[in-house]
Amino acid sequence: MATIVGDLDIPQLPEFGPDTDRDVRLTALKDAAATSWIARGMLGYNILHYGDVIAVLRDKRWYSAVGLINEMQVVTNEKYKARPRRTSILSADGDEHVRLRRLVAPAFNPRSADRLRPFMADVMNSLIDPVADVGSCEFVSAICEPYPIPIICELLGAPKEDWKLFSRVASDILRIFNGNLDRDAELIMQAQDDLDEYVRMLIDKRRSEPREDLLTDLIAAEEAGDRLTTEELVTMVEAVIIGGTDTTRNQLGLAISVFAHHPEQWALLASQPDLAPRAVEEVMRYFGAVRATGRYATEDIEYRDIVFPKGTVVFPTMGVANFDDSVFPDPATFDITREPVGQPQLTFGSGIHYCLGASLARAELQVALPLLARRMPNLSLTGQAEFKPATSGIFGAEKLPVSFESGH
Numbered sequence: 001m002a003t004i005v006g007d008l009d010i011p012q013l014p015e016f017g018p019d020t021d022r023d024v025r026l027t028a029l030k031d032a033a034a035t036s037w038i039a040r041g042m043l044g045y046n047i048l049h050y051g052d053v054i055a056v057l058r059d060k061r062w063y064s065a066v067g068l069i070n071e072m073q074v075v076t077n078e079k080y081k082a083r084p085r086r087t088s089i090l091s092a093d094g095d096e097h098v099r100l101r102r103l104v105a106p107a108f109n110p111r112s113a114d115r116l117r118p119f120m121a122d123v124m125n126s127l128i129d130p131v132a133d134v135g136s137c138e139f140v141s142a143i144c145e146p147y148p149i150p151i152i153c154e155l156l157g158a159p160k161e162d163w164k165l166f167s168r169v170a171s172d173i174l175r176i177f178n179g180n181l182d183r184d185a186e187l188i189m190q191a192q193d194d195l196d197e198y199v200r201m202l203i204d205k206r207r208s209e210p211r212e213d214l215l216t217d218l219i220a221a222e223e224a225g226d227r228l229t230t231e232e233l234v235t236m237v238e239a240v241i242i243g244g245t246d247t248t249r250n251q252l253g254l255a256i257s258v259f260a261h262h263p264e265q266w267a268l269l270a271s272q273p274d275l276a277p278r279a280v281e282e283v284m285r286y287f288g289a290v291r292a293t294g295r296y297a298t299e300d301i302e303y304r305d306i307v308f309p310k311g312t313v314v315f316p317t318m319g320v321a322n323f324d325d326s327v328f329p330d331p332a333t334f335d336i337t338r339e340p341v342g343q344p345q346l347t348f349g350s351g352i353h354y355c356l357g358a359s360l361a362r363a364e365l366q367v368a369l370p371l372l373a374r375r376m377p378n379l380s381l382t383g384q385a386e387f388k389p390a391t392s393g394i395f396g397a398e399k400l401p402v403s404f405e406s407g408h
């Protein structure tokens with residue numbers, strides 16, 4: 001007979017808070033993964049092995065818990081609590097999600113991402129130029145933070161001058177995932193209002209002047225007579241701005257923090273830029289910016305002879321599943337020449353919510369890393385790398401003081 005998940009004898013994870021060191025947290029999760037595919041945490045169950053993470057993410061009875069984020073955190077700000085919540089593609093599920101995804105997916109094809117590669121290289125070169133002769137910089141503020149913004153502006157067809165607004169609102173809105181809603185509520189609301197006003201203005205403009213860009217494609221997105229409503233369009237554009245900026249910039253910073261400890265791999269990438277696709281997959285496997293996501297059971301779900309009662313929350317933990325040695329041999333070794341194993345790293349998720357911007361993010365990182373490796377040889381940290389709190393939904397470096405050989 002199936003066992004109820006609450007009765008299972010499984011590892012209990014220690015309490016993690018914003019101050020818990022990331023290595024302590026990761027070690028606890030990896031220790032649990034050594035003996036069990038599932039562990040009990042404070043808010044739900046962490047799913048730790050590769051096959052099980054995929055199985056949960058592909059099982060449509062589990063819905064995205066993104067919409068529950070507000071309920072899962074203590075928030076006393078009345079204005080915040082009273083605000084109507086919108087469903088975005090990330091928090092939608094069932095038929096609503098299928099419809100949205102079908103309408104917008106064609107606009108995110110790999111070809112439109114590839115078209116932007118020369119532009120991406122120009123952006124990256126223009127960021128490296130001012131520091132190239134200096135031979136040192138704080139990498140996060142000089143390179144990571146600005147990099148994705150002109151690219152998202154170009155993709156959407158938004159004027160370049162607006163990059164500062166994009167950059168700020170993306171970071172502030174993503175504070176909802178940082179586990180401190182009470183402190184951040186005012187900033188989040190302000191950013192949501194600013195973005196809303198901006199996106200409506202942009203859509204109005206593009207309706208009267210269609211161009212060759214993502215926004216025009218989204219406005220035209222139509223399938224069998226169906227169309228995005230203005231509200232859906234606004235929410236979709238916001239999802240692209242938010243999902244497409246902080247993720248990529250943090251992933252780039254994590255990549256550099258890893259390469260700084262593996263100088264031979266950095267030199268290898270500089271001399272063999274065609275290793276870029278493998279290097280990106282390896283960096284995302286080894287140190288991904290999104291380490292876990294959340295799902296809740298929409299009905300009683302039986303899996304592996306275990307019953308997960310309706311409402312149970314689980315966290316498919318991609319950051320640990322990416323170290324599953326039944327899929328990735330010798331997982332603790334960082335190796336950009338690693339042969340593809342036919343099963344992808346999981347930092348873009350899996351199943352119906354699989355990252356819509358994966359082609360774009362891959363292109364951005366595949367362009368950036370070999371260029372950086374060539375123009376910043378002998379890169380090393382000159383001080384302590386500082387990271388975001390371990391509870392950050394999108395994890396990344398806050399400060400990476402680096403030096404490198406100048407003049408390239």
Ligand code: HEM
Nearest residue numbers: 089090243244247248251290293348349353355356357361
């Ligand atoms: C390295 C960079 C990125 C990482 C690590 C990343 C990661 C993810 C993950 C893990 C999910 C699934 C979440 C879940 O299942 O709950 C997701 C969904 C999504 N991502 Fe990304 N992402 C990245 C870049 C981007 C970019 C550049 C864009 C936009 C251009 C984007 C737009 C989206 C959207 C719209 C979704 C929702 C898809 C859906 O629910 O159907 N992401 N991303």
